[in-house]
Amino acid sequence: MKTFLFLSGPLVLAVLVVAPARSQEIPAAPSREVRAIGRSVNILDEEGDVVCSVRRGTSMKAVGRHVNEEDLQVQVSARNCKTSGPTFIDRTYVRPLNADGSVNGNAVVDTEGLNFRSRPSANSRAHCTLHENQKVQVIDENPPGVRQGAWVKIRLSEPASGCPDEGFVNTSYLTSTDTYQDLPLTGSQIPLPPPRLESGLGCATGECGKENKNIDQLGEVVGPQNLFVDELQKLIKKPSHRPRNLNKARGMVQLPLCSKKGFIGPFNSFHYDPASPGPVGADAYANPLTACAFSSVLHDWDKQKAQLCPAGSDCQIAWGDISHPNKKRFNGHKSHTRGQCIDIRPIMKGGFSNEPLCHRDVYRGGGKRRRLVCSGAKYDRATTQKFVAMLKERGGEVIFNDPSIKASRAGGHDNHIHVCFNNNANSRKACDNFKPTTPLCPVSNL
């Protein structure tokens, strides 16, 4: 009897548990139909690596919202998107569908003073500006003649005086009013590793011998100085490669830093605001090809300083935000999401100090907008021109608003250079040819 009870107990319990499931309908998990609005939108795995891309107009089922509140978990039926784990899409690049299959274009402006333009171009006339949280209706996701996904045509329900009913805005500044609150939370944050700090102190004093070894923050010898570049080159050829001694997140790698506070970057570069947003180095994640091409610029600039820079000038490259391992839109950036773009200060005259070039338009003569506070006397235009030329030669696409410098223009880029190293022949060539001959961190305080 005792034995019978022992054996039958779990059996009875199992029947009790299973029985209701047979007699009741299991409620369907909430899901939503969404449609891709970008020309080619990446589908990501849980670690943020790209699984595949889907074309504009592709419909998919959203089954959850990621805890980062930026992505949706989606089920994609495309054959090349099959993977064993869950897949995600950036919710900026999808629009929810109404019950009848039409796109829900209800959105709000997510910045103050958004230009409402006559044509889908930053060079077109702005009719007026829109206010933060102002409601709009997207009526054309892909206006003809523009890069898809960059500009949308919208209609205002209550246009202010002087504003027409319809016009164009940069799509980056619109947020769907649909926050997908009915979908369950899913996914997890990528744990933020400690910053990758490199030490080359021994090498700088010649103690490393012929191998020119590198020492990490734990004092461990991790290999020759160009290990960083070797690992990047392997990663570019094989994205699944797990690089030694490099932090990796969302398909990006962290640029090594040479000092505890993070101001000293590779090859004698300067990294400004390294702890914003903290911890140190969380803003220094780059796509492997970008990291490689940009490092080649840092290395070669440092080696050629004597020829490129005027006498008495430190001529140091000061770089800031790249991308963040977790936050796609950190510091308000919308073009620093995949580690391909870097903010860099223009070159300054004289000895280097962590002094920003004033934001006010020193390049536009100062009279057009407001009174001029900064003289711009420290700005070294001639050397900045050489630096921009080197960036472009290595495949960089440059935005900078000094009209004397050959680059693209865009609002907000008066006081810094914005360079993106996309996958092109020049950036690949720059990386393939990059064989560093000087230490990554000539000096460190680790």
Add this chain to the structure above:
Amino acid sequence: MMISLLFALSFAHADPLPSCGSRLMAFNVYEQVVNNRIVEKHSVFEVGDWSDSSAFDGVVMKNSEDAALVLEVETRRSASGKPLSSKQYEFSPWESDPAYRTARHFDPREAFRAISHKGGAFVFRLLKNKTSQCEDLYVIAREEED
């Protein structure tokens, strides 16, 4: 008599405050390689508009300025908008450079956090006995194309 008094008062009210100019300066503290050693340095420079690429760590004024001056920091959603917040900070000696006093508890990143990614404006004002001595308006700039 009454009319001329009103006239004078209206003009007095319309007078803008003078600029603080170089009385109030911004600073950054950072690391730099000097003679193969990493040392901590600081730079003092004119206050300018705020952005991720032109951020500063705080503000200072020379010791020769009146020690009773107080810094008032006002934030706005736009240059002509209503104040969002306003806070006052006292100055005290700056350990990085004895020639200056610093608004010790003023952290611009913290003060501008709420609006720095959306764009807005801030006002620096020097007060003495609660009376404004000078002020300057600066833009908090977005670093994105629009």
